[in-house]
Amino acid sequence: MNLPIKLAPSILTADFGRLTEEIQAAERGGADYIHLDVMDGNFVPNLSFGPLVIAAVRKATKLPLDVHLMVQEPDRYLADYKTVGADILTVHVEACLHLHRTLQNVLALGCKVGVALNPATPIEAVREVIDQLASTQAIGRQQTEQRAAQALAESAYEIALQRYQAGLGNYLSVLAAEASVLGQRRQGVDLAARALDTQVA
Numbered sequence: 001m002n003l004p005i006k007l008a009p010s011i012l013t014a015d016f017g018r019l020t021e022e023i024q025a026a027e028r029g030g031a032d033y034i035h036l037d038v039m040d041g042n043f044v045p046n047l048s049f050g051p052l053v054i055a056a057v058r059k060a061t062k063l064p065l066d067v068h069l070m071v072q073e074p075d076r077y078l079a080d081y082k083t084v085g086a087d088i089l090t091v092h093v094e095a096c097l098h099l100h101r102t103l104q105n106v107l108a109l110g111c112k113v114g115v116a117l118n119p120a121t122p123i124e125a126v127r128e129v130i131d132q133l134a135s136t137q138a139i140g141r142q143q144t145e146q147r148a149a150q151a152l153a154e155s156a157y158e159i160a161l162q163r164y165q166a167g168l169g170n171y172l173s174v175l176a177a178e179a180s181v182l183g184q185r186r187q188g189v190d191l192a193a194r195a196l197d198t199q200v201a
């Protein structure tokens with residue numbers, strides 16, 4: 001059974017001086033969501049952007065915004081990102097002291113819930129919260145991690161398929177370092193498709 005593939009290009013390597021144009025180009029290219037990687041310099045080494053950029057993106061598009069919080073203590077920031085326009089708040093299993101409670105906090109704000117996992121984290125970490133998820137993300141940032149991310153994506157596909165069959169949704173995101181943000185979406189689609197195809201009967 002094939003699941004529909006949805007595109008969620010990230011703005012992380014967009015030209016921020018032309019952000020509105022870049023987002024419009026993504027829309028014309030068939031984007032279903034806009035993905036926003038918020039990095040705090042602690043949970044991950046890099047530092048990206050915060051609520052002000054999310055607010056600017058919200059003004060530039062009507063597409064759903066998936067805000068991926070690559071931050072420690074994500075509960076501290078959930079309300080801020082909801083206020084500036086997040087539709088989906090994605091948190092890392094590894095950053096949550098109590099995952100179920102964090103997801104309940106997201107839902108209480110009126111946002112959909114996403115969960116991201118690093119390659120070393122077993123997919124079983126999200127099985128108990130499957131009924132709450134709008135998305136499951138497998139993250140592979142370095143070349144050496146991408147095979148592990150692929151394996152994780154294949155496991156995540158099982159969850160996506162269960163959700164699809166139960167009418168709960170089917171958004172599966174597979175992120176890789178070399179998949180370009182707004183211009184070269186094809187490679188990201190191919191990566192997601194390969195992950196999906198391995199599990200298709």
